[in-house]
Amino acid sequence: MRTEPLQIQNFIDGQFVEPIGGKYLDNIEPATGKAYSQVADSDSRDVDLAVAAAEKAFPDWLKKPAAERSKILLRIADLIERDLEKLARAESIDTGKPLSLARTLDIPRAASNFRFFATAILHTESEAHITDGVAFNYTLRQPRGIAGLISPWNLPLYLLSWKIAPAIACGNTAVAKPSELTPMTAYLLCEICREAGLPNGVLNVVHGTGPKVGAAITAHPKIGTISFTGGTVTGKKVAEACAPLFKKVSLELGGKNPNIIFADADLNAAIAGSVRSSFANQGQICLCGSRVFVERSAYKDFVDRFIERTAQLCLGDPLDEKTEQGAIVNEAQLDKIKFYVDLAQKEGGKIALGGKTPEPVNDRCRDGYFFPPTVITDLPVSCRTNREEIFGPVVTITPFDNEEEVIGYANDTDYGLASSVWTQNLNRAHRVAEQIHTGTVWVNCWLVRDLRVPFGGMKASGVGREGGTEALHFFTEAKNICIAK
Ligand code: TXE
Numbered sequence: 353m354r355t356e357p358l359q360i361q362n363f364i365d366g367q368f369v370e371p372i373g374g375k376y377l378d379n380i381e382p383a384t385g386k387a388y389s390q391v392a393d394s395d396s397r398d399v400d401l402a403v404a405a406a407e408k409a410f411p412d413w414l415k416k417p418a419a420e421r422s423k424i425l426l427r428i429a430d431l432i433e434r435d436l437e438k439l440a441r442a443e444s445i446d447t448g449k450p451l452s453l454a455r456t457l458d459i460p461r462a463a464s465n466f467r468f469f470a471t472a473i474l475h476t477e478s479e480a481h482i483t484d485g486v487a488f489n490y491t492l493r494q495p496r497g498i499a500g501l502i503s504p505w506n507l508p509l510y511l512l513s514w515k516i517a518p519a520i521a522c523g524n525t526a527v528a529k530p531s532e533l534t535p536m537t538a539y540l541l542c543e544i545c546r547e548a549g550l551p552n553g554v555l556n557v558v559h560g561t562g563p564k565v566g567a568a569i570t571a572h573p574k575i576g577t578i579s580f581t582g583g584t585v586t587g588k589k590v591a592e593a594c595a596p597l598f599k600k601v602s603l604e605l606g607g608k609n610p611n612i613i614f615a616d617a618d619l620n621a622a623i624a625g626s627v628r629s630s631f632a633n634q635g636q637i638c639l640c641g642s643r644v645f646v647e648r649s650a651y652k653d654f655v656d657r658f659i660e661r662t663a664q665l666c667l668g669d670p671l672d673e674k675t676e677q678g679a680i681v682n683e684a685q686l687d688k689i690k691f692y693v694d695l696a697q698k699e700g701g702k703i704a705l706g707g708k709t710p711e712p713v714n715d716r717c718r719d720g721y722f723f724p725p726t727v728i729t730d731l732p733v734s735c736r737t738n739r740e741e742i743f744g745p746v747v748t749i750t751p752f753d754n755e756e757e758v759i760g761y762a763n764d765t766d767y768g769l770a771s772s773v774w775t776q777n778l779n780r781a782h783r784v785a786e787q788i789h790t791g792t793v794w795v796n797c798w799l800v801r802d803l804r805v806p807f808g809g810m811k812a813s814g815v816g817r818e819g820g821t822e823a824l825h826f827f828t829e830a831k832n833i834c835i836a837k
Pocket residue numbers: 502503504505506507529530531532560561562563565566567570581582583584586587589590604605606607637638741743769809813814
């Protein structure tokens with residue numbers, strides 16, 4: 353019996369509802385290239401309903417003591433952990449990432465995000481200043497109202513929870529739009545929020561495309577705060593939409609991150625760390641180190657061992673426990689990756705590993721979107737392949753002769769999101785880290801995340817910082833109250 357595909361509906365005012373236009377988009381499984389569910393193809397009318405629900409819920413949610421908000425968010429975290437396997441499988445099917453990665457990274461981090469902000473709001477401090485004996489000033493932080501939260505397809509639940517948790521923990525209500533490419537875990541999160549007792553209207557999720565739903569959120573006069581994560585091109589559109597309405601905006605955008613290996617590094621650690629930072633999630637993490645720079649004296653040894661280690665990565669069906677490299681999220685992204693691999697060869701690059709569409713990993717995935725980990729050497733440093741974001745399992749490796757040269761290479765990009773430096777010379781680590789223009793610098797590690805630290809990019813990688821106190825400040829308004837003595 354043919355079962356109808358699941359239709360992912362909007363979650364508005366605590367209910368799952370049809371999009372007003374009654375239309376749905378196919379939701380494609382990247383590993384098979386076939387639709388396995390449908391997602392609401394909403395428009396501005398659905399955003400208006402969500403805003404009305406968020407507006408109605410705001411006064412009571414605002415008044416709810418932080419301890420009570422905290423309890424609900426902790427319950428959400430508990431339920432995410434309870435449903436870990438179900439959420440991990442849904443994330444893997446929806447994105448094409450290995451099930452093992454969803455189980456160990458995406459879903460646990462989503463629970464951590466809720467747990468962290470549930471407790472952070474219990475320990476906030478505010479400042480007070482005595483003004484020359486004439487007045488007493490204190491800073492009062494208040495939630496801003498309705499937050500618009502827009503997230504991408506690469507780490508769907510992780511990045512959506514990274515926005516929802518601080519926004520509602522601070523007492524705001526939210527209208528969220530996950531990527532139309534990967535809506536499934538957002539849908540499951542709504543079920544969890546309802547079970548956790550989140551009051552109706554505090555979180556509303558409107559599914560659909562960027563131009564129809566995302567743009568309606570950024571343009572809506574009653575949504576005063578926008579937190580966006582996605583590509584730099586789209587980030588510009590979001591900023592343009594928000595500027596005339598004086599909205600508070602945080603933009604987490606693309607990256608073209610340098611990964612610098614000095615000859616004095618622990619090469620075993622640098623190679624293992626660089627394979628992970630190059631190919632985790634098929635290179636579809638904006639923090640991936642896609643430009644590898646190796647000090648010349650260690651270059652040949654590094655390249656040989658890096659290629660040997662990368663060739664061992666298991667490319668397969670994302671649902672297979674052994675798989676370490678899954679599918680690319682969709683055909684458009686796969687075409688983009690192939691374009692840049694062709695361009696790299698036209699720019700003089702040598703394909704040292706990969707570079708060609710692989711044989712089908714199994715019958716089920718015959719029509720899926722797969723591309724092998726690809727290593728390109730011998731490219732000029734400033735060619736397009738080395739400057740433009742590919743967002744796939746493709747890295748370039750380039751030798752350098754000295755610190756000054758490699759810092760110049762690292763900074764010679766429009767982006768400034770993250771970087772890694774591998775060296776056992778502590779002075780050099782500090783010296784180089786201070787000079788690299790990225791929001792995060794990892795030394796002898798990658799993707800070590802502490803939710804208390806500011807997170808975000810410079811230049812074309814974004815505006816604003818989220819994480820920890822920065823996120824609580826972003827989602828609240830600071831008011832100064834001055835009382836005469
Ligand atoms: O981005 P898109 P994608 C970057 C990553 C890559 C890109 C991949 O480096 O460049 O994001 O994600 C919605 N108004 N990061 O392709 O297309 C769209 O529906 C409002 C960086 O998804 O920008 C989706 O929900 N919204 C990041 C979301 O925007 C619009 C981490 C992102 O879509 C819109 C992850 C519009 N006009 C990925 N058009 C980081 N720095 O942390 C589209 N959208």
